[in-house]
Amino acid sequence: MDTWFSRLMAAPLPPPRPGAAAVALAGVHKVFVTGAGEFTALQEVNLQVAPGEFVAVVGKSGSGKSTLINMITGIDRPSGGEVWVAGTPVHTLTENQTAVWRGRTLGVVFQFFQLLPTLTALENVMLPMDFCHVYEKSARPERALALLELVGVSAQAGKLPATLSGGQQQRVAIARSLANDPPLLVADEPTGNLDSRTAAAVLALFQGLARAGKTIVMVTHDQDIARQSSRIITVAEGRVVPVGEGGGPA
Template sequence: MFKGWFTRRGARDAKNAVPSSHLIDLRNIVKTFESAAGSFTALKGVSLTVDRGEFVAVIGKSGSGKSTLINMVTGIDRPTSGEVFVGGTPVHTLSEGQMSVWRGKNLGIIFQFFQLLPSLSVIENVMLPMDFCNMYRPRERRERAMMLLEQVEMTENAHKLPSAISGGQQQRVAIARALANDPPILIADEPTGNLDSKTAEAVFRLFEELVAAEKTIVMVTHDNDLARRASRSVIVADGEIVNQYLAQALPRLSLDQLITVTRQLDRLSFAPGQPIVHQGNPADYFYVITRGQVEVIIDQPGGGELVAEVLNQGQYFGELGLLDADGMRRATVRAAHAGDEVEVVALDRAEFHAMLDACERTRADVEQVAGQRRSNGMAA
């Protein structure tokens, strides 16, 4: 529905731009708030990258730091230490005046409570960012606002005040306003938190259409079901990001279980071609790949070896040896010869079984994968 509606007018301000392969790049962000009661560290050395066209859901408990995290992207909060790059701009270095102009041209922000100006009509609210940033010719602004309202099915309410329309309708207007200057990134902080389930579903479908039209969306949400429909989830707990590849590999773990398991992980790296586990050795760890590829190798009876399977980031291995009674490895797994260094996170035998005991659905999933690999002779 939105394709073809987002043609930029003029080049972006290249001042302060730096080369970057990521649209959003947060590097070792620490954020400490000072108050009369003392200091509180909301983010503890967080790093995060988001690429163009991604739909990223940020989830976590209240007070976990998820809103502070996206406030780093928008510049609403400044990092105590660390660097924030968005579209190549070092956001952490901008003055307040520079920040407001940059934000208006590059970000669309959608709030839980809409934040429409009550004294302006719906169409005037949508036109406001264009006026503020001097985007588009004055005679084009009203036409563009009406086109955006049409896309969110709000043209009939264009001349009403926000108080005359429902909460779901106000959120649709807020989305149209966020799109006014055709920003490459939309930041949404609990955009469905104040809506009923039917209206929340309609708003989420709008987001999916925008991603299909090549927008990038970073959305804070408390709704795990909606988060699963994003292209990936980032889980924040106690000011830190829970390993995203663990969440991808074991999606049935609850948030509390993911936090527990993440704190138990060992992080390991292997050079290309280096073995990670050896066929015939006792099984001691369960592994999730966080970077690169690994090869599952089966020794042949007459000598030589067979590459039985290639696994990528977000996949796991090592479960079969931990599940079988004899506890032995059935295959060798090594970092792929081609490519860069391989990184994995590892959970030891006792913690692996504790995880399965805590989540029967995860146990069923892992045992199903193990059964498939066992029947194909591919498991380690």
């Protein structure tokens, strides 16, 4: 059926730059104008994430880490500087182009899962495919089931989210984030509502996805969780300070 959304998703995107970093920010700053005046959330941020890297972003509340993630996902635009993701200059895209790019390039995993309660686990995973038309309609159920198998919850395919545990819902959400085979996953406090055992299983899943070539940028407030990544980026007062491999000093 021809809908405004299907026409939107057919909008052309600029060709990606070959051989580019998964994420590259160059001289990015962000200034918000409030009733009390201007507030600088990011200051001249330069950052690169390599393809297949599993990066954790940490920082205190108000440090700028949420603004940084909003730059990467195209939710917000920089006041200056450049944002490149998977070779695409995100800072130059129109609103329509950003919607198309996000659907094809990003998988997002939320703290509160954000599964649609009236759809089964299988249907939730199929939803991004239905929106973006990356896969033929006949192939979507099989792919969704394969993704649920990948994350270990294929037995729950026909169940509604309310009947699943928190860990099972998060696994379904991860499967959904992989639906269109995006090169980049952004996870916002993905273990915040999970017990320690389930959180460890989710982190192991992320590590496996990174080994398979997915790039993962994870926001967390938990240093122990962050140390499970391959690199930690600390955000403080609008600036990023890279930390070395395994969480040690750079």
